[in-house]
Amino acid sequence: MSDPNLDDFYTRVGRIERTHAMGHGFEAPGTLGRSYYRRLPVRRRPVFRIGVFLFCFCFGLKGAIHYHMGAEAYDARVAQIESRGGGDAMQAFLMQSEPLTNLISGAIKIVVERSRS
Structure with a gap:
């Protein structure tokens, strides 16, 4: 028998690990986090x-x-x-x-x- 709280915990941990692997981080509102310093690619039509x-x-x-x-x-x-x-x-x-x-x-x-x- 599995604990629903434990399943929810591991789901959240997996989501956090996936986002960190993609280079994302968790930021507090109003702060300069990782997304501020990452330059977004410019999409130009040639x-x-x-x-x-x-x-x-x-x-x-x-x-x-x-x-x-x-x-x-x-x-x-x-x-x-x-x-x-x-x-x-x-x-x-x-x-x-x-x-x-x-x-x-x-x-x-x-x-x-x-x-x-």
Whole structure:
């Protein structure tokens, strides 16, 4: 036969040991205890980082294609896509070679030439 008070005691002791194992402590109201000194993790959503990564990835890919095909062939291909009309006109608008694409293509050209010599 077990004593209900003893069962309650061991339940409370087990709860205290579990909370201490997790790093918690018991604090009096109005005092600076363990929770005051523990820094809570900051939860940030990486929306800005994802956007910057996608921006750099897309322009890097455009620059690599521009370098690989050459400026004239790239512009001819974009004009061919634009002439189809419809949704392809939007794709052609996004794939136009602007100064940033030309800059990335030129940088890739410099790196490739230096690695060959």
